[in-house]
Amino acid sequence: MAYTYKDAGVDIDAGNEAVRLMKKHVRSTHRPEVLTDIGGFGGLFALDTKKYQEPVLVSGADGVGTKLKVAFLMDKHDTVGQDAVAMCVNDIVVQGAEPLFFLDYLAVGRLEPGKVADIVGGVAAGCRQAGCALIGGETAEMPGFYPDGEYDLAGFAVGVADKAKIVDGSLAKPGDVVIGLPSAGLHSNGFSLARKVLLEKAGFAVDQHIPELGKALGEELLTPTKIYVRAVLDVLAKVNVRGMAHITGGGLPENVPRCLPEGLGATLKQVWTVPPVFTLIQKQGDVPTEDMFRTFNMGIGFVLIVPREEAKQATDILENAGENPLTLGEVTSEAGVRIL
Structure with missing residues (x-):
């Protein structure tokens, strides 16, 4: 018997359909600095260095954690994407950085295009709230690693701050x-x-x-x-x-x-x-x-x-x-x- 990748549990066609469904969400987050559309090997972002005297990139990464278990039980997947964004952008704004762009990582047991689109829609909603662009990501179908219906979601944010304006807490004083x-x-x-x-x-x-x-x-x-x-x-x-x-x-x-x-x-x-x-x-x-x-x-x-x-x-x-x-x-x- 001849085996295909689909027989092993990975459906490339479903992956392509998921990309098609998420495109509108991704594009809704784009800023003028974004140079690429979804589907490339890397996301391009043209930093406007003229806005900063000495620009410093600030990055953060985080995941949603076991809150996802509740999403599985509820079969509701359109909000956890905002959690992934929030956990990253709230961290980098702490240091005085404006979030510029975001990338997500979604790993699933079995790829369901509609569910993936809901998840990414939540990511896009979070990006719009934070004013940052969703410029790329990865959706990995991993049969046998995650049970059907379950997934993990993480994200990565990059922002920018002027070096002289970075907030690190060092100037805090008693009485503040x-x-x-x-x-x-x-x-x-x-x-x-x-x-x-x-x-x-x-x-x-x-x-x-x-x-x-x-x-x-x-x-x-x-x-x-x-x-x-x-x-x-x-x-x-x-x-x-x-x-x-x-x-x-x-x-x-x-x-x-x-x-x-x-x-x-x-x-x-x-x-x-x-x-x-x-x-x-x-x-x-x-x-x-x-x-x-x-x-x-x-x-x-x-x-x-x-x-x-x-x-x-x-x-x-x-x-x-x-x-x-x-x-x-x-x-x-x-x-x-x-x-x-």
């Missing part, structure tokens, strides 16, 4: 104000604990309506990670931002110190209302509060550190950009983060 931006929920961190508690221990189904949430559990869990790029860039253009942190794994206690000089810390007040999904997890899993704050964002997805005299200007800009900034506290001369 810490501003927090609310999250949209779990974002893309802590899902191993969330799934363990809610799906296994509590036995909730993803399509089950949860009164505390006011919606089905899966709908809440698949809320995509918020993208803060445009609001943060607006602030950077007018305010002397001394440090920033994307609140991901490790939460506020471990991410805020990453944008402070050694030896400094922060005292924060819990002036925000913790979203009900976190309260549900803590209650159902009897999770210690300290562990909750080290695992999840607990309702704050991004932090900016600014001089006290510029705090009002920063919050005004953030509000005009559609954010709901909260004054969380201040930088202190004592290391560590204290949440009162």
